[in-house]
Amino acid sequence: MKSVGIVGGGVSGLFSAYYLLQEGCEVTIIERGNFADGCSFGNAGMIVPSHIIPLAQPGMIAKGMRWMLDAQSPFYVKPRISSALVKWGYLFWKKSTEKHVHYAIPHLRDLSLLSKELYQELASQDDFAFGWEEKGLLMLFKNPGTRHEMEEEAAVANRSGIEARLLSGKETQALEPHVQLTVEGSVFYPGDAHIYPNQLIAGLVSYLKKSGVRFLEDNVVEDFEIQNEKVKSVKTDSGSYSFDEFVIAAGAWSPILTQKLGISLSLQGGKGYSFLAEGLETKMQIPAIMLEARTTATPMGGGVRFAGTLEIAGTDETINMNRVRGIHHSIRQYYPDLEVDFPEEEKVWSGLRPCSPDGLPYIGRVKNFNNLTLATGHGMMGLSLGPATGKLVADTIAGNKASVGVEAFAPGRFN
Structure with a gap:
């Protein structure tokens, strides 16, 4: 043994x-x-075979540079003197190509689909109960200009064997009849799932x-x-x-x-934040990613867990409430009827995601x-x-x- x-x-x-x-x-x-x-523990709880496009992709660096100028933006690199961070940034830039994206997609897809299959096996056992639900994922967008980008992303997913449906705002609302949405449209991935991480x-x-x-x-x-x-x-x-x-x-x-x-090992901690809004009078059914804000919403344990941001901060675990404010601010933009109180700092969870450069x-x-x-x-x-x-x-x-x-x-x- x-x-x-x-x-x-x-x-x-x-x-x-x-x-x-x-x-x-x-x-x-x-x-x-x-x-x-x-x-x-504070994870958004999403099981997402739909996520087959790596973070290192064309246009991400330019987008990240714009976000860095905003204290509440979804992406931030904490300034510090670090040769490891410089190396990571260089490798990220080098891998942000169409060639790398095409290379990475089948590998991420196969790993994700295996994971989903194993989760299904686990959920069928009496030993485990972790809130497994296969209700899909909505990628919500507000800007008309985002539609073309998401149309391409949906096409990539469908070509790769991951079902994706590009929906209008009205079709999106029909999938969530009990909670008001203010969106231009969405991409719906029916094969995604969610769990209760705790x-x-x-x-x-x-x-x-x-x-x-x-x-x-x-x-x-x-x-x-x-x-x-x-x-x-x-x-x-x-x-x-x-x-x-x-x-x-x-x-x-x-x-x-x-x-x-x-x-x-080239790897940086990407800090994310989340908080659980309990007691909401909402019957939200489907987990969602609010695309422009890069914020997520997951029905969980009778409430909704909101999460987001990617703060490249090494192993710094301190909480930056400006980032949390950005998450909170985005909610009403997509879900105008949700009355979500701004969380107290002690109720905010933060965790470091280990990010490779590719x-x-x-x-x-x-x-x-x-x-x-x-x-x-x-x-x-x-x-x-x-x-x-x-x-x-x-x-x-x-x-x-x-x-x-x-x-x-x-x-x-x-x-």
Whole structure:
């Protein structure tokens, strides 16, 4: 029986543990915090096979430069002297091409569809209840000029086997008859789904503990011991632990850990914010992305979770209420009848999404190490791609044929 140590208890780490158990492995999860925190808890909860176009795409840099001038905009890069940030920005610019988009689409599609299939399997089991609902996703837009852009995006999705319907404002309203919308139109992706992230994470942790997975919470990794091209042990502030195999699934903190192993990993933390509006007199049915504002709305637990912004801020976890104000301001622009109070700071959740420069995750073996696997870099798709990532990690460690092609996700692709 192989022993596996997973550094990081987010959604990728938990699903890696879940599928490694199925391969007969003995699993330990080492987490710097505890399982009341983490990037997945305040997630918008969307499972989105529709998201097959990577963040690195033509026009994104110009758009980002315009947004950076607005304190409430959906995108921001925190100014700082950082060679890692400069390298990340250069690679992002280099990958923002049509060629890269065409390359990335089938890989993201296959990974997303595998994840959805695994979520469906999980939802059918009695052990798990996490609010799985397949009601699709609405990409709402207000500007007439956006229609052409979304028409092209819908065409790309349909050509790739992902159903997409371009709707008028009236057709969009017909899908949401119980909540008023002020939009020019939308793209409807009927194959998307949503969940309640809090229930998923709590359910996974409970199941894994009952199944014998060891959890080492509040353990900060200080170093690794290396021997003969293998990681021999991980040293934490509470002790040293040895395993046959190691997985780094530490989200935005992954580059700090890989650096201790002499591995340069280009990845930046993209801070996002969310808050749950409870007690709303609304019967919103379908999760939505408000395109121009880059804000999301997800019916969840009797309320609506609003989320948004991408603030490239390294590992800075402080809350910038200007960003939250931008999210709040956008709601009435699309849903004019929703009376949503501006949240108090203590009720705002923030989390760091681990963003690779090309919009593709890092999943797989690390060069020069025979027993080290990475599972990070999913950006805003961490929850959506969690099960497929865990399955690929288990495939790798068990020596199975990969469930989908993994060459595009190679951790050493920029080295």
